[in-house]
Amino acid sequence: xxxxPRYSQEGITLWHPEDWTLAREARPGExxxxxxxxxxxxxxxxxxxxxxxxxxxxxxxxxSYESEYDQLDVYPAKAKVCGQVALARDVEFFCYDLTNTxxxxxxxxxxxxxxxxxxxxxxxxxxxxxxxKRITASLxxxxxxxxxxxxxxxxxDDLLPNAMDEDGxxxxxxxxxx
Numbered sequence: 491x492x493x494x495p496r497y498s499q500e501g502i503t504l505w506h507p508e509d510w511t512l513a514r515e516a517r518p519g520e521x522x523x524x525x526x527x528x529x530x531x532x533x534x535x536x537x538x539x540x541x542x543x544x545x546x547x548x549x550x551x552x553x554s555y556e557s558e559y560d561q562l563d564v565y566p567a568k569a570k571v572c573g574q575v576a577l578a579r580d581v582e583f584f585c586y587d588l589t590n591t592x593x594x595x596x597x598x599x600x601x602x603x604x605x606x607x608x609x610x611x612x613x614x615x616x617x618x619x620x621x622x623k624r625i626t627a628s629l630x631x632x633x634x635x636x637x638x639x640x641x642x643x644x645x646x647d648d649l650l651p652n653a654m655d656e657d658g659x660x661x662x663x664x665x666x667x668x
Contacts, residue, residue: 491559493572495506497512497523497642499514500514500516500521500635500636501631501632501633501635502521502523502535502537502629502630502631502632502636503628503629503630503631503632504523504535504625504628504629504630505548505624505625506525506533507527507605507621509527509528510527510528511525511526511660512525513525514525518529519538519540520536520537520538520539520558521535521536521537521539521636522534522535522536522537523535523664525600525625527610527618527621530610530611530612530614530619531576531608531609531610531611531614531618531622532608532609532610532663533606533607533608533622533625533626534578534605534608535606535608535629536604536605537602537603537604537631537636538602538603538604538605539601539602539605539637540603540635541598541601542586542600542603543598543603544577544596544597544598544603545577547596547603547645548577548579548594548596548605548607550595551594551605552564552579552594552606553583555581555583559583559584559585560584560585561583561584562581562582563581563582563583564580564581565577565579565580565581565582565631566578567579567580567593569593569626571595571596571597571606571626571629572597572604572629572630574597574599574633575597575641576595576596576606577595577596577597578593578594578595578596579593580592580593581593581594581596582612585611587615588610588611589611589612590609590610590611590612591605591609591610591612591615592606592607592608592609592610593607593608593622594606595607597654599633600625600633601633601636601637602631602633602636604628604631606626606629607624608622608625610622629639
């Protein structure tokens with residue numbers, strides 16, 4: 491099995507199966523990477539640069555499942571993300587007459603808060619759980635790059651004052667000392 495990372499951008503490096511689809515979304519202060527199997531299984535990483543409280547992130551994730559599914563069981567779990575002990579819960583619920591399992595893992599560092607969420611139907615869980623664990627185990631975060639907010643989307647307020655001329659064209663910003 492291929493051991494090389496298949497994704498390495500914006501301070502996030504991880505492995506995923508070749509036939510799974512990876513999607514990345516960047517929002518101001520947040521980075522999301524989702525990996526989806528050819529069936530119903532998925533793995534999602536959310537990196538929050540504003541460092542929301544890890545307990546609040548965990549509670550919000552559980553609340554989103556509670557609002558979506560009537561029958562839900564939540565169990566404490568033990569897990570690590572990036573070598574750090576995570577706040578961890580396993581969630582079992584019914585969807586379309588199938589039982590499903592989700593794993594929610596949250597860590598907080600001095601620079602960011604990280605949520606890892608994976609989910610699969612129970613009929614596929616035995617096949618996909620080792621793959622989901624491998625993806626999580628392969629995760630490496632370069633906090634220096636992530637904390638630099640290099641993936642931050644720019645809007646008009648991010649432009650330097652006087653960077654545009656009256657026609658809306660960006661001027662050469664080189665300065666010279668006199």
